[in-house]
Amino acid sequence: GAVVSQHPSRVICKSGTSVKIECRSLDFQATTMFWYRQFPKQSLMLMATSNEGSKATYEQGVEKDKFLINHASLTLSTLTVTSAHPEDSSFYICSARDASGVGYGYTFGSGTRLTVV
Amino acid sequence: AQTVTQSQPEMSVQEAETVTLSCTYDTSENNYYLFWYKQPPSRQMILVIRQEAYKQQNATENRVSVNFQKAAKSFSLKISDSQLGDTAMYFCAFYNQGGKLIFGQGTELSVKP
Numbered sequence: 001g002a003v004v005s006q007h008p009s010r011v012i013c014k015s016g017t018s019v020k021i022e023c024r025s026l027d028f029q030a031t032t033m034f035w036y037r038q039f040p041k042q043s044l045m046l047m048a049t050s051n052e053g054s055k056a057t058y059e060q061g062v063e064k065d066k067f068l069i070n071h072a073s074l075t076l077s078t079l080t081v082t083s084a085h086p087e088d089s090s091f092y093i094c095s096a097r098d099a100s101g102v103g104y105g106y107t108f109g110s111g112t113r114l115t116v117v
Numbered sequence: 118a119q120t121v122t123q124s125q126p127e128m129s130v131q132e133a134e135t136v137t138l139s140c141t142y143d144t145s146e147n148n149y150y151l152f153w154y155k156q157p158p159s160r161q162m163i164l165v166i167r168q169e170a171y172k173q174q175n176a177t178e179n180r181v182s183v184n185f186q187k188a189a190k191s192f193s194l195k196i197s198d199s200q201l202g203d204t205a206m207y208f209c210a211f212y213n214q215g216g217k218l219i220f221g222q223g224t225e226l227s228v229k230p
Contacts, residue, residue, distance in 0.1 A: 032216060034217070034218070038160075041206075041223075041225070042222075042223070043208060043220045043221065043222050043223050044162075044208070044220050046217060046218070046219075049216070049217065091160065093160075093162065095162070095218070097216070106164075106218055108154075108161065108162035110159075110160070110161050111160050111161070
């Protein structure tokens, strides 16, 4: 089945630094990837939609200058949290939709736990 | 805007018994997809079951089935013969024509031995 690899699984960074999270579709091409943020025991909040070869579309209230998204190929999207602060600490999850699939569900990465100290 | 509502924050069930998780949604679209996802303590999102809105027949997968009531905009999940490994957060999700998955608030299911 479709597999999405997300790295790193855990990262601790100092306040003010930037951290990059990678999301790769391993056995399918993903024209569209999604980035979510999840707080403990809460639902997934969609942050942005990443489209291969074009600019990401951000949800209302998400700072695009803080959360930089790049989708340079059909198998890789990256989320960079710039000038991270403790309030950015969270669980970040990516998902990908197979280029040929609609309604077949989305494949999710295993998530990244970001801690900003 | 579409919304997905899960009104049960927590549920518990004895092992081997049956449990039903509820989900309602709101949309003006006629063609769409609905999903149930499971998120165990590992936090990996796992697709449990999906339903196409144009299909009247309820989806079923092994011990899991749904009760899809399109007119009522209801999409409940039934887990039969509950097992300890079913303990997880369960999210109902709606796929809209804009291509986004919209999640409900989640239901934390505990299966007790």
